[in-house]
Amino acid sequence: MTDRSPVTLAAISGAHGVTGEVRLKLFGEGIAALKQHKTFNDGSLTLKKIRPDNKGGAIARFVEVIDRNAAEALRSTVLTIARDALPELSEDEYYHTDLLGLAAVSDTGEALGTVCAVENFGAQDVIEIARPNGKKFMIPMTKQAVIEWDDKRLVVSKDFADT
Template structure:
């Protein structure tokens, strides 16, 4: 199966005529429909996407094959994926979240700090969830140029200069 990137998620039904609430994870949120057909994570279902209008926290949209409120509600929480080759290329200092997950994290002296477990964005900046090497705990590391000056996807690592006390 070709590599896919999560570009959105269904947040439930919108109205009673089969529309869904669609959250877009793309840099231009309205462009999510341009990457259709979108598929479920396992690739079992594919959907054409037609955005009806912008609503709070996303879009009201029609997904092909979804005709009723019950069908739309059944998709609540389903993440939607597009093949990487349909997505735009990124500038050198931007990354798809999927590319960061699993990278080794080293400090500026070359010591292994851990591994990126997840990437979150709650508005202000991206946060890397870092699983600390040799421990089960995780910490959130701001993904800024000052704190993460180097990302080397080819080498599978990034270099971080975490704020003092974060890893204690």
């Protein structure tokens, strides 16, 4: 993919304790994936420690955050890394960021709209497509629904295209 925009790996949901730790909502493959990166947001945050919490997220400490007030000030901050810092993927894999903004077309050539979101409600990824008229529809990210994609377009089976 040619898009080099930053990739969001987590978001700070608030402070934890009084010593500057923060709670993280994780996106991606958990703490192990986050630990692979030492700095976030173009080097403005340096990871010092991270551990799981009992709510499915993580508790982290950053070198630059020294107290609860500094931790609270980071609420809603997303932790990003450069796209090229992520490992290359096999042919059938993708990063959500690679799909966002792609033109969606049916396998019969009909323009469907633009990929505006990628969600996962537990079973598999679901692609949300915004039509030019503002209406949206969703399709599962399966081989039956999504025939192919590249860095310019996502081809959807006509059986799943909301017409």
